[in-house]
Amino acid sequence: xxxxxxxxDIVSRDAWLVRMWQDCVYRDPVNTPQLLSFTQEQALWxxxxxxxxxxxxxxxxxxxxxxxxxxxxxxHSWEVSIDPSEFAGFRDPEAFLGWHRFVKKRLREQNWxxxxxxxxxxxxxxxxxxxxxxxxxxxxxxxxxxxxxxxxACGATEWATPAVQAQSxxxxxxxxxxxxxxxxxxARGHLEAAPGARIGIVVRGLAMQSATVDRIFDxxxxxxxxxxxxxxxxxxx
Numbered sequence: 617x618x619x620x621x622x623x624x625d626i627v628s629r630d631a632w633l634v635r636m637w638q639d640c641v642y643r644d645p646v647n648t649p650q651l652l653s654f655t656q657e658q659a660l661w662x663x664x665x666x667x668x669x670x671x672x673x674x675x676x677x678x679x680x681x682x683x684x685x686x687x688x689x690x691x692h693s694w695e696v697s698i699d700p701s702e703f704a705g706f707r708d709p710e711a712f713l714g715w716h717r718f719v720k721k722r723l724r725e726q727n728w729x730x731x732x733x734x735x736x737x738x739x740x741x742x743x744x745x746x747x748x749x750x751x752x753x754x755x756x757x758x759x760x761x762x763x764x765x766x767x768x769a770c771g772a773t774e775w776a777t778p779a780v781q782a783q784s785x786x787x788x789x790x791x792x793x794x795x796x797x798x799x800x801x802x803a804r805g806h807l808e809a810a811p812g813a814r815i816g817i818v819v820r821g822l823a824m825q826s827a828t829v830d831r832i833f834d835x836x837x838x839x840x841x842x843x844x845x846x847x848x849x850x851x852x853x
Contacts, residue, residue, distance in 0.1 A: 629753075629763070633734040640741050648741070649729035657730050660722060661685045664715040684715050692732040693760040735766035747771065796829060800836035807837075 627635070634651065641648045652660065661681035691698070698716065703709035723729065729737060747770045759767070789795040796819070803815045819829055 624752075629756075630731065633731070633738065633766075636738050636742055637729075637734055639746060640738070643743075643746075649723075649727045649737075651734070652728050652730055654731075657685055658682065660719055660728075661688075661715065664718040664722075667718070668711060668714050684712055687712060688716070688719065688730065689732040692730075692736070693762050695736075695761045735762040739766050739769040792825070793828065793832065796832045797836065800833045803833075804837055 637648075637651050641651075658678070658681055661684050662677055665675070665677055665681050665684065690696070698713065700713055703713060749771050751767060751770055753767065756763075787798070789798060799817050803817060806813055806815055819825070822829060
């Protein structure tokens with residue numbers, strides 16, 4: 617019934633963190649570390665890997681650096697502390713610890729910061745009066761400790777619940793083909809009850825079994841019809 621209202625500011629989690637950090641830079645540019653972009657952070661990890669003893673001709677440098685950066689992100693998201701003694705004697709973890717030390721040292725020396733460090737850094741640096749006074753967040757499968765602490769630092773936090781509550785059930789089958797057939801029969805039953813219904817079926821590894829899925833669903837949803845393409849024949853003169 618309102619004639620006017622304030623539009624909600626809807627942004628992704630990552631974009632919101634970057635925006636908040638940019639506010640910190642605007643308020644205190646001298647003492648606020650520079651946020652590295654994805655490409656810059658990747659280059660830093662590649663540098664860490666390439667200068668270590670673990671680098672060799674058989675190592676895929678970009679892929680290894682990306683995996684190390686992902687491990688760095690997980691460590692900060694779940695606020696896991698590293699005890700070097702736990703990885704002593706294990707080649708791969710020891711290599712990562714060396715890269716980890718290199719990256720931390722470079723970040724400190726150059727006054728840089730990575731995206732994975734933003735939740736905790738914002739909670740410590742951003743003035744309370746500049747934080748949003750109400751947050752509604754949705755789409756998170758699970759909140760990490762770092763995000764949970766940042767949301768709590770911003771004040772009241774609420775979950776946005778879907779308007780329609782979904783129902784789920786679990787059924788076991790002897791084979792993947794039988795599971796697909798039952799899914800097709802289930803979809804056919806819904807279509808017969810409501811011809812205009814839109815039904816989605818999620819198939820894990822669809823690309824690897826697309827031919828089987830097409831055959832089973834065609835047989836059940838369109839019995840008696842053939843969707844086979846005519847055979848192509850080459851003509852030689």
